[in-house]
Amino acid sequence: MPPFTRGTSSLLGVVQALIVFTSLTACGNTTASTRFEGEPPPTSPWPSDIEWVQTFGDEFDGRRGRAPDRSVWVPDVGGTGWGNDELQYYTDGDNTFLDGRGNLVIEARTGSEGHKCWYGRCRYTSGKLTTRRSDDEIAFAQQYGRFEARMKLPTGTGLWPAFWLLGENIDAVGHPEAGEIDVVEVIGRRDDEVEQHAHGPGLHFGAEHILPPGQSVSDWHTYGVEWTPDEVSWEVDGSTTRTLTREEAGSGWVFDQPFFILLNLAVGGEWPGSPDSSTEFPARMFIDYIRVYGPESAP
Structure with a gap:
């Protein structure tokens, strides 16, 4: 089905969301966009017993080969290296598609397809999707809540799949000042390790x-974060794996603003290294669903 959204009027003031509402027709392709802005973060503590309500989601239903909903998922295109000397060119949608079985696929392939990268003719293409259309228009962003995805990730030297969040003021202040929450990253040669990180100024x-x-990681797992005004906690399959508190982060805590969603499959770069003869292509990252929740308002 198309992405699910819910307005913020029924949520606590701590949740600020920028929501895309998808209106269904018989063909399922009529959309409308509305922006809702919440109140500033409260000074009172986060609710101790949170009742979550869904504010955004995509189940990635649709026929095989169809593109994900472009009103929400926007390709981030280019072969600049992305600050990490990565080797892939992110295409304008060719490498991101539905598989007809309820999954989004992000596929990395060998070959240039005529694209130029920072090092010359591209050796790989892949896909990157975000919920940000431009520096002044965001399809979906939310401040605080639960962000989760059920995913099956590729393994192999030089592969770097990720599900992550960035502060919506990234163009105004840059990185890491805008903040980054990495729900899950995988260095492909380490098939049993899930990377979980957060970045801010000095953090x-x-x-x-x-x-x-x-x-x-090549099995299905559910990865998530639970993010409040006081901490960010990471989860794998419903179990908390680590927590960052506001106090621990100190001046690096820049997580009091809406963040938008990113999904990508990088190839090469400083961290994972380059693919080798053992790396299999095409490499596919499967996403069963993305779901976001906020706290239900008090009676």
Whole structure:
């Protein structure tokens, strides 16, 4: 089905969201966009017993080969290296599609397809989607809440899939001042390690979470964060794996503004290194769903 959204009028004032509402027709392709702005973060504590309500989601239903809803998911295009000397060119949608079985696929392939990268003719293409249309128009962003995705991630040297969040003021203040929350990243040669990080000015928090014996990131897992005015907690399959508190972050806490969503499959770069002869292409990142929640308002 098309992305699910809910306005913020029924949420606590701590949640600020920029929501895209999708109106269905018989063909399912009529959309309308409305912006809702919440109140500033409260000084009172976050509710101790939160009742979550869904504010955004996409189940990625649709026929095989169809593009994800372009009113929400916007390709981020280019082969600039993306600050990490990455080797892929992110295409304008060719590498992102529905598989007809309820999943979004982001596919990395060998070959240039005529694209130029920072190092010359591109050796790989891949896909990157965000919920930001431009520096002054965002399809979806939210301040605080639960962000989660059920995913099956590719493994192999040089592959770098990620589900992450960036502060919506990224163009105004830059990185890391805008803040970054990495819900999950995977360095493809480490098939049992889930990277979980947060970044702000002077803040580089996080490490890897090791999956239980016999499990791999190439299996289906649910990855999430629960983000409040006082802390960010990471989860894998419903279990909390690490927590960053406001006090611990100090002046690096820049997580009191709406953040938008990013999904991508990078190839190469300083962190994962380059693919080698053992890396299999095409490499596919599967996303069963993305769901976002906020706290239900008090009676």
